Amino acid sequence: MSSTPTLRTGHAVQGTFDELGPTLAETTFVVVDLETTGGSPATSAITEIGAVKVRGGVELGEFQTLVNPHAHIPAFISVLTGITDAMVAESPSxxxxxxxxxxxxxGSVLVAHNARFDVGFLRAAAERCGLDWPAVRVLDTVHLARQLVPRDEAPNHKLATLAALFSSRTIPDHRALHDAKATVDVLHELIGRVGNQGVHTLDELLTFTSRVSPAQRRKRHLAEGLPSRPGVYVFKDAQGRPLYVGTSHDIRSRVRSYFTASERRTRMAEMVALAESVTPIVCGTRLEAQVRELRLIAAHQPRYNRRSRHPDRGVWIKLTDEPFPRLSLVRQLRDDGATYSGPYTSRLSAEAAVAAVHDAVPLRQCTSRLSLRPRGTACALAEMGRCGAPCTGDQTVEDYAAVADRVRDMLRGDCRAVVGALHRRMADLSGEDRYEEAGVVRDRLLALVRGAGKAQRLAPLRATPELVAARRAPGGGWEVVCVRHGRLAGTVVTPAGADPMPHVEALRASAEHVPEPSSVGLRGAVGTEETELVLRWLETDGVRLVELDGSWSCPVHGAQGEHARLEPLVAAATDPGFDAWPVRRSRGTASLVAH
Structure with a gap:
C-alpha cells in the first residue's frame, strides 16, 4: 500500500473569488432604542420604540411609537424619560x-447600544405575543466602542459620553428615537475607525475584537475563494510546507474563524502569522475528511498539530513467547510469536492494565528470561502466593503454561477468568471495609478492559479483506464506504433517488488497494486511529452492511462487555448526587467500590 495519504475520492479545488460577506456600505442597519418601565423583561414592559434604518451612511426611514404597557410607570422612570401613564393611555399595545x-x-442588521437590554425586551415581547423571533444578526455598539475607544479618550462608553465625543447631531435624552439617532452617529464613527484597521465587511465587523492583531487580520484574504463545502484544509508557509491540518463541514467558514476573535489559541495566531496559503480538499463525507486529516498529519507532521503527530507512540502490552511467559510494555511490535494487546493511549494506563492482570493471575513479574534449570530462592511474591516460583522449580512449564493461558485468553478475547478473579478480589476487599484498595483494583480493571476491549474490536476489522457499508445521506442518497483491512479504501455519495448498486460496484473497482497485514505488520499503532474512526462510523445508527468478504465479528466473552458495564459506574463517581456506592477519598480523588 502506498504510504501517501490519498484516497480514491475527494480532490483539491481552486475556488472562485468570494468576499467575506457583504461590505459595510452594502449593509442595511436598523438602529433601535427602547424605553421601558424597568430593567428586566420578566417584570417590566416596553413604553416606547424608536428606530432608524440606514445604509451607506444614508437614512432610509424611521420608526417611532409609544406603547401602552398596561402597567403603572414608576415615578423615577417618568422623571428619567418624561413618559407618563397619561401619555401612553391611548397608545397601541x-x-x-x-x-x-x-x-x-x-432583512437588516439590528444595532443597539447595550443590545442585550433592547434585544432581550424585544425577544421577550415576541414570545408573549406568540411571534417567532427572526434569525436577525445583532451588533452592539457598546461592545464595539470598548474595542475602539480607550479610557484616555473617554471615561466610559455610555451613549451620552460617546455622542459628545463624536459630536453627534442628536443629543440622547432617554427618548427612544432621539437615542436611536444618536446611536446612528456613534455607529458611523466606529465603522470609520475599524475601516482604518482593515475591516470592510459585515462579517469582519461582527467578529471584530482588539484581541486580534492587525497582522492576523491582514491574513483574512487566505479565506477568499475557499469552498463552503465539507473537507480538509491545510495551512502552508511560504515554502509550501504544511503548518496545520484541520477538518470542517464548511471549509471557508472555518478558515475565516482563524482571523477573528473566535480563535483564541496563541499557537494558532503564531501559525496564521507564518501562513501564506490554504489548500482546501473537498470530501464527500465527514469520515473521509477525518481519515484524510489523520493521514496528512502522519505524513507531514505539521508543527502546529498536536494530535496524531506521532501515532507510532502507542504502548502495547506484550505476553512474551518463552517457557515462562511474562508481561512487558513495548513501543514496537515484532513477529516474535508473542501475544500483543493495544495500543494503550498512555504508559500509565498500560501499567494499570498490567497491574490488574497481576492482581488476578499469579504470573511472574520478574524481568529476566528464565531457563528450564531451577535457580536461586523464591521471591516475596511467591511467599505471598502471587507467583508459583517457576524460577526455583516449584512450578513446571506445563503448570505455568496453564496460568499464562488465562492471560493469553484475556488478551485475545475471553476475559471471563481474569475479570471474575478481579471481581472476587474487589468483593473480598469491600467485605473487609477496605474500600480504598478495592477502588484501586476496580480502576485497574477498567484500564485493562478499556484497552483490551478496543484491541479486540479493532482486530476483526483489520482481518477483514473487504467490507462495504452504507447509510442514508442527509441530502438524500447513500454514503457508501469501502473498508479493507481496517483502512478506508474509498467512499462515495450516491445521487438521491438513484440505484446505489452501480455506484457500489464502481467504488469497489476503484478503491485503494490495502495489502493483508502480517501477523504484526499493519497492526501497529500507525493505522489504529484510522481504524477506530472507521469502526465508530460502522457502529452508528442506520449503517447497513452491503458487501462482506470474509468474516467480521467480535469475541462473545471479550473485554468490551465488561468495559461497557463498568465505565458508567466509574463515571458516576463524579456525580455529587450519586450515593449508591460507599465513597472514600485518597490523595484527593474519590474511589467507589460496589459491595
Whole structure:
C-alpha cells in the first residue's frame, strides 16, 4: 500500500473569488432604542420604540411609537424619560406594535447600544405575543466602542459620553428615537475607525475584537475563494510546507474563524502569522475528511498539530513467547510469536492494565528470561502466593503454561477468568471495609478492559479483506464506504433517488488497494486511529452492511462487555448526587467500590 495519504475520492479545488460577506456600505442597519418601565423583561414592559434604518451612511426611514404597557410607570422612570401613564393611555399595545417593527427591521442588521437590554425586551415581547423571533444578526455598539475607544479618550462608553465625543447631531435624552439617532452617529464613527484597521465587511465587523492583531487580520484574504463545502484544509508557509491540518463541514467558514476573535489559541495566531496559503480538499463525507486529516498529519507532521503527530507512540502490552511467559510494555511490535494487546493511549494506563492482570493471575513479574534449570530462592511474591516460583522449580512449564493461558485468553478475547478473579478480589476487599484498595483494583480493571476491549474490536476489522457499508445521506442518497483491512479504501455519495448498486460496484473497482497485514505488520499503532474512526462510523445508527468478504465479528466473552458495564459506574463517581456506592477519598480523588 502506498504510504501517501490519498484516497480514491475527494480532490483539491481552486475556488472562485468570494468576499467575506457583504461590505459595510452594502449593509442595511436598523438602529433601535427602547424605553421601558424597568430593567428586566420578566417584570417590566416596553413604553416606547424608536428606530432608524440606514445604509451607506444614508437614512432610509424611521420608526417611532409609544406603547401602552398596561402597567403603572414608576415615578423615577417618568422623571428619567418624561413618559407618563397619561401619555401612553391611548397608545397601541406591544402586540399591535411589534409586528410592524419586525417588518420594518426585516432583512437588516439590528444595532443597539447595550443590545442585550433592547434585544432581550424585544425577544421577550415576541414570545408573549406568540411571534417567532427572526434569525436577525445583532451588533452592539457598546461592545464595539470598548474595542475602539480607550479610557484616555473617554471615561466610559455610555451613549451620552460617546455622542459628545463624536459630536453627534442628536443629543440622547432617554427618548427612544432621539437615542436611536444618536446611536446612528456613534455607529458611523466606529465603522470609520475599524475601516482604518482593515475591516470592510459585515462579517469582519461582527467578529471584530482588539484581541486580534492587525497582522492576523491582514491574513483574512487566505479565506477568499475557499469552498463552503465539507473537507480538509491545510495551512502552508511560504515554502509550501504544511503548518496545520484541520477538518470542517464548511471549509471557508472555518478558515475565516482563524482571523477573528473566535480563535483564541496563541499557537494558532503564531501559525496564521507564518501562513501564506490554504489548500482546501473537498470530501464527500465527514469520515473521509477525518481519515484524510489523520493521514496528512502522519505524513507531514505539521508543527502546529498536536494530535496524531506521532501515532507510532502507542504502548502495547506484550505476553512474551518463552517457557515462562511474562508481561512487558513495548513501543514496537515484532513477529516474535508473542501475544500483543493495544495500543494503550498512555504508559500509565498500560501499567494499570498490567497491574490488574497481576492482581488476578499469579504470573511472574520478574524481568529476566528464565531457563528450564531451577535457580536461586523464591521471591516475596511467591511467599505471598502471587507467583508459583517457576524460577526455583516449584512450578513446571506445563503448570505455568496453564496460568499464562488465562492471560493469553484475556488478551485475545475471553476475559471471563481474569475479570471474575478481579471481581472476587474487589468483593473480598469491600467485605473487609477496605474500600480504598478495592477502588484501586476496580480502576485497574477498567484500564485493562478499556484497552483490551478496543484491541479486540479493532482486530476483526483489520482481518477483514473487504467490507462495504452504507447509510442514508442527509441530502438524500447513500454514503457508501469501502473498508479493507481496517483502512478506508474509498467512499462515495450516491445521487438521491438513484440505484446505489452501480455506484457500489464502481467504488469497489476503484478503491485503494490495502495489502493483508502480517501477523504484526499493519497492526501497529500507525493505522489504529484510522481504524477506530472507521469502526465508530460502522457502529452508528442506520449503517447497513452491503458487501462482506470474509468474516467480521467480535469475541462473545471479550473485554468490551465488561468495559461497557463498568465505565458508567466509574463515571458516576463524579456525580455529587450519586450515593449508591460507599465513597472514600485518597490523595484527593474519590474511589467507589460496589459491595
Amino acid at each position: 406591544i402586540a399591535q406594535v411589534l409586528p410592524s417593527f419586525l417588518e420594518f427591521a426585516r
